[in-house]
Amino acid sequence: MAIPPPERADVAVPPPEGADIDVPPPEGPPRRPVISLRKITKVYRMGEIEVAALRGVSLDVLPGELVSVMGASGSGKSTMMNILGCLDTPSSGRYLLDGVDVRRLDETILARVRNRKIGFVFQSFNLIPRTSAVANVEMPLAYAGVGARERRARAMAALEEVGLADRAHHLPNELSGGQQQRAAVARAIATNPSLILADEPTGNLDTRSTHEIMDIFARLNQDGRTVVLITHEPEVAELTRRIVRLRDGLVLSDESTAGEHLHASDMGAR
Amino acid sequence: MSWLENVRISLRGLNANKLRSSLTVLGILIGVGAVIILVAVGTGSSQAVQNRIKALGTNTITVLGTGRFGRGPATTGTQTRAATLTAADVGLLQDRTQAPDILTVSPVDSTSVTATNGAATSTMTVTGTTPTYIGASDFQLQAGRNLTSSDVTAHTRVAVVGTTLVSDLFSAGANPIGSVISLGSLQVQIVGVLATKGSTGNNDPNAVAIIPYTTAQDRLTGYSASFSELIVQSRSSSDINAAESEAASILAGANHTTVSALPFNFLNEGSLLSTSQSTNQTFTVLLGAVAAISLLVGGIGIMNIMLVTVTERTREIGIRKAIGAPKSAILGQFLTEAVILSLIGGVAGVIIGVAGSHFRIVGVQPVLSWQSIVEAFGVAVAVGVFFGFYPANRAASMRPIDALRYE
Numbered sequence: 001m002a003i004p005p006p007e008r009a010d011v012a013v014p015p016p017e018g019a020d021i022d023v024p025p026p027e028g029p030p031r032r033p034v035i036s037l038r039k040i041t042k043v044y045r046m047g048e049i050e051v052a053a054l055r056g057v058s059l060d061v062l063p064g065e066l067v068s069v070m071g072a073s074g075s076g077k078s079t080m081m082n083i084l085g086c087l088d089t090p091s092s093g094r095y096l097l098d099g100v101d102v103r104r105l106d107e108t109i110l111a112r113v114r115n116r117k118i119g120f121v122f123q124s125f126n127l128i129p130r131t132s133a134v135a136n137v138e139m140p141l142a143y144a145g146v147g148a149r150e151r152r153a154r155a156m157a158a159l160e161e162v163g164l165a166d167r168a169h170h171l172p173n174e175l176s177g178g179q180q181q182r183a184a185v186a187r188a189i190a191t192n193p194s195l196i197l198a199d200e201p202t203g204n205l206d207t208r209s210t211h212e213i214m215d216i217f218a219r220l221n222q223d224g225r226t227v228v229l230i231t232h233e234p235e236v237a238e239l240t241r242r243i244v245r246l247r248d249g250l251v252l253s254d255e256s257t258a259g260e261h262l263h264a265s266d267m268g269a270r
Numbered sequence: 271m272s273w274l275e276n277v278r279i280s281l282r283g284l285n286a287n288k289l290r291s292s293l294t295v296l297g298i299l300i301g302v303g304a305v306i307i308l309v310a311v312g313t314g315s316s317q318a319v320q321n322r323i324k325a326l327g328t329n330t331i332t333v334l335g336t337g338r339f340g341r342g343p344a345t346t347g348t349q350t351r352a353a354t355l356t357a358a359d360v361g362l363l364q365d366r367t368q369a370p371d372i373l374t375v376s377p378v379d380s381t382s383v384t385a386t387n388g389a390a391t392s393t394m395t396v397t398g399t400t401p402t403y404i405g406a407s408d409f410q411l412q413a414g415r416n417l418t419s420s421d422v423t424a425h426t427r428v429a430v431v432g433t434t435l436v437s438d439l440f441s442a443g444a445n446p447i448g449s450v451i452s453l454g455s456l457q458v459q460i461v462g463v464l465a466t467k468g469s470t471g472n473n474d475p476n477a478v479a480i481i482p483y484t485t486a487q488d489r490l491t492g493y494s495a496s497f498s499e500l501i502v503q504s505r506s507s508s509d510i511n512a513a514e515s516e517a518a519s520i521l522a523g524a525n526h527t528t529v530s531a532l533p534f535n536f537l538n539e540g541s542l543l544s545t546s547q548s549t550n551q552t553f554t555v556l557l558g559a560v561a562a563i564s565l566l567v568g569g570i571g572i573m574n575i576m577l578v579t580v581t582e583r584t585r586e587i588g589i590r591k592a593i594g595a596p597k598s599a600i601l602g603q604f605l606t607e608a609v610i611l612s613l614i615g616g617v618a619g620v621i622i623g624v625a626g627s628h629f630r631i632v633g634v635q636p637v638l639s640w641q642s643i644v645e646a647f648g649v650a651v652a653v654g655v656f657f658g659f660y661p662a663n664r665a666a667s668m669r670p671i672d673a674l675r676y677e
Contacts, residue, residue: 087592088671108596114670115594126589126674130286140593142275187593 032099034195034226035061035084040093041249042079053079054090055249063194066221067228068237071246077230080246081199084228085120086110097195115143119188121198121229125180127172133183134159134168140191158186162216178209185216189225196220198229202236214239273602280607283579294568294575295615298650301565302619303626305646308561310627310636312554317637319550322468323543329373329507330406331514332537333500333521354496355521355534360400362520363502369520371513373505374402377497379483381490383454385435392438395478396453398486399501404430404464406503409480414447414462422482429453430462432476453479456489510540558642565646568615569653576608576661587665588673601666608658609651616650 042054054076061067071077082088083095086102095102097113105113114120127136137155146154159165162182172180181201188196198217202210214236221227229240237243238257245252284291335355355377362368363375379398384391397403401417404410414430421428431446440446446460458481467475483497504513514536515529522529580587587600620643627636 082671085592087674088669108598111591111594111596113594114592120592122592122674126585126592128586128589130282139590139595143590143594143596143599191594 031062033060033096034063034065034098035059035228036094036096036099037080037083038094038096040080040083040090040095042076042083042088043091052249054083056093057246057249057251058093059244059251059254061226061228063226064221064224065226065228065242066217066240067242067244068240069228069230069244069246070232070234070237071252072232074248075246076249077246078199079249081197081228081230085118085197086114087120111143115140116191117193117195119185119191119193119196121181121184121188121196121201123200123203125172125177125184125204127180127183127187129172132169132171133164133175133179133186136172136183137187137190140187144191155186155190158190159183161189162186163212176209177205178212181205181209181213182216185213189220194225196225196227196229198227200230200232202231202233210236273606276599276602276606277610279603280610283583283603283607284610287579290575290578291611294571294611295618297568297571298565298612298615298653299568299619299622301561301568302616302646302650303622304561304564305558305649306620306623306638306642307626307631307636308557309554309642310623310638311631311634312550312557313639314637315634316547316550316554318634319546320543323539323546329504329510329513330539331502331504331510331517332539333502333517334535334537335496335498355498355500356496359521359524360497360500362524363500363517365520369513369516371504371509371516372502374406374501374503376400376403376406376501376503377483378403378499378501379486379491379497381486383456383490385439385451385453385479387439387449387451390439392435392477394435394453395473396486396490397478397480398483398491399480400483402503403480403501406501409467410465412463412465413445414460416462417480417482422484425484425488426482427456427458427485428461428481429458430464430480431460432464432474432478433466434474434476435479436463438477453481454490456481456485458485507540510538514538561646562649565649565653568650569612569657572608572611572654573657573661575611576604576658577664579607580604580661580665583665584668584673584676587668588670588676591668591670591673597666601662604662604665605655605658608662609654612650612654612658615654616647619650620647 037057037059040054040057041052044051044053057076057080059080069077069080079088083090086097089103097117102110102113127133128139134152134155137158138151141151141154156165156168159168162185164179164182164186167175167179167183170179172183175183181204185201188198196217201217202213205213210233217227217229218239227240229236231237240257242254242256244254333355357377360375360377363372376399381396383394383396385394399417400422401419404416411430412433417428417430420426429451436446439451440449446463448459448461450457450459452458458479464476464478464480500517502513502517504510518529518532518534518536521534522532525532590600623643623646624638627638629636
């Protein structure tokens with residue numbers, strides 16, 4: 001189970017009008033956001049009961065940002081991530097990805113968006129069993145229609161980038177948790193997407209592997225990729241430049257920690 | 271995503287569950303094999319029956335006298351005298367100008383007797399006839415001589431006998447020719463032995479003694495001036511219908527009646543053949559249909575196992591969709607799996623079916639029909655596509671988030 005099912009929001013009182021926080025771009029030059037959420041709601045039906053996982057989230061993420069999303073379980077962060085990754089659709093509100101309203105995209109185009117624009121990393125790695133690491137990394141490239149030889153080369157390059165080239169031909173169950181997650185990151189970046197989404201990527205990892213993964217994310221971000229990751233570990237969140245906190249399906253706070261950004265390797269030194 | 275890629279992924283999926291995959295393949299294999307073998311058995315038995323009918327001689331018509339089997343058409347009120355088959359009729363039928371398509375006419379007067387040779391006895395059919403009977407009935411002489419016309423005119427007490435009579439009455443290796451045996455009250459000398467002939471039914475055609483009809487009427491059947499049947503032989507099998515109508519009109523003329531009112535039955539070997547052909551065709555279709563049902567059951571097996579596979583691999587489907595697999599790729603992957611199962615089953619079924627058709631099955635030598643092989647194989651693959659589509663489409667239509675959350 002990578003993504004926990006939405007839990008019931010126990011808050012009975014609806015949020016006051018205007019509680020949505022429209023986040024202005026943190027820097028001066030008007031750049032078009034990669035992600036633009038406008039009053040996104042998501043309501044799940046569980047039998048007779050309707051459960052609101054998101055109750056009006058608005059958020060902008062600019063290209064090149066490294067954002068962490070925090071919140072207690074049930075705060076709607078995973079639901080938001082699934083919507084960002086085009087795995088789920090909002091009940092209402094608008095989601096512009098690179099300025100395009102995803103509601104207007106049909107299934108085939110959405111599959112292409114997931115394939116080319118977004119790299120998704122799951123908490124439980126979600127590698128395909130009985131399939132070698134390199135074959136897993138090749139998979140999105142295969143769906144992108146890349147030829148066999150180039151595919152293998154690009155998959156190996158991606159594994160190289162996460163430092164897993166020497167274990168390319170191992171099956172997932174022959175890899176440690178950290179190695180599996182690195183393979184999953186390699187799969188996410190294989191098609192060279194500009195947006196990396198990670199749902200608690202370090203949730204199942206020990207401290208050492210957490211460092212390795214965060215190092216990789218930091219490096220991917222330095223290369224210009226936009227990275228949004230969910231975490232409930234404050235020390236992981238502190239490594240990012242911006243922390244968005246959710247509670248009960250609403251954005252609670254959105255603080256920029258610009259300038260205090262630390263390199264992941266500093267974390268262990270404390 | 272090329273189709274080769276699909277095949278590779280599908281093979282990996284099938285390989286992960288070898289036992290399950292092979293059991294599913296077995297379902298199709300049995301279906302395809304059964305269709306091929308059963309149709310081959312049907313075709314084989316049909317051909318065997320037709321060969322036996324052809325062995326009777328496809329150019330003969332048997333004219334049965336009234337009352338022989340009680341099947342003659344009812345006589346009309348003006349007709350007081352029952353029509354019979356007489357020696358005069360035989361002469362008329364042999365008229366070249368009136369009946370140009372008739373080659374020979376052999377009168378038959380037969381009865382069942384106990385044949386004895388010393389202490390040995392056996393029940394035999396004694397057929398009183400003329401020399402042409404042996405050729406018309408597709409018998410062949412193995413040793414000695416045939417009856418002659420002078421035997422008939424002189425009422426000679428001679429017999430040409432079948433192999434069953436020889437084996438029943440004589441010790442093995444003894445030469446029966448020249449021996450004198452008793453057929454009931456009649457003592458005859460054996461002048462010829464017939465070659466063994468294949469059976470056409472329950473009667474043994476080799477338990478027979480053929481004697482001149484004059485001799486038979488003298489001593490066995492009683493002089494009645496009529497025969498139980500006539501064997502009319504046409505010049506060729508294509509002339510058989512012409513020969514039949516010539517015989518019918520001649521006999522109608524001789525009996526002062528019309529062809530439709532003629533109280534004789536005409537058994538045309540040609541029509542017998544076509545009747546049996548259509549009967550056997552029905553039989554073959556029936557066998558094939560029974561086998562096709564097992565093919566259908568095999569197809570349902572594929573559907574069942576694909577549904578299980580899709581359920582089992584729901585998370586994998588979710589992952590694939592999350593990393594950008596379009597609907598068509600998922601559909602293709604699972605459809606390919608189903609088709610590979612049915613293809614392997616089809617190929618194995620054809621091999622088993624072809625191999626199995628080389629053995630005698632319940633006394634029938636199966637005859638392979640290419641049509642059944644191609645059809646069974648084609649249906650197997652179609653079954654794979656048909657029964658694989660629903661599970662594959664179900665997999666392809668899943669929403670990625672639902673598939674990922676599936677436990």
